[in-house]
Amino acid sequence: MRVHHAHAATALSVQTEPGGEFRGWAGRTLGAPVxxxxxxxxxxxxxxxxxAKAEGKLWDGAPDAQHxxxxG
Incomplete structure (x- = not known):
């Protein structure tokens, strides 16, 4: 998962910040400050x-929280 997270950071032109990574529920998410x-x-x-499970609060939680x- 770390390799894929690093690949996503490169693809999005963001730099991972110090402060550590955070694993989400059941290890299904990996987040980090960038x-x-x-x-x-x-x-x-x-x-x-x-x-088949690409819907619901796992996917909508971040946009819902920002809103x-x-x-906006």
Missing amino acids: RTADGEPAWLRLVSAPE ACFG
């Missing part, structure tokens, strides 16, 4: 789940 190319802090979370906290 910096964008513009220097903005962000969070990169990689999710591993069967394609609740920041509107």
Whole structure:
């Protein structure tokens, strides 16, 4: 999962920040703080789940939280 997370960071042009990685429920997610190319802090979370389960709160939780906290 770490290899895939690093690949995603490269593909998205973000740099992983010190501070450690965080594993989610049952090891299905791996997240870490990152910096964008513009220097903005962000969070990169990689999710591993069967394609048939690509819906619901595992996938919608981050956008729902951002909407609740920041509107839009």
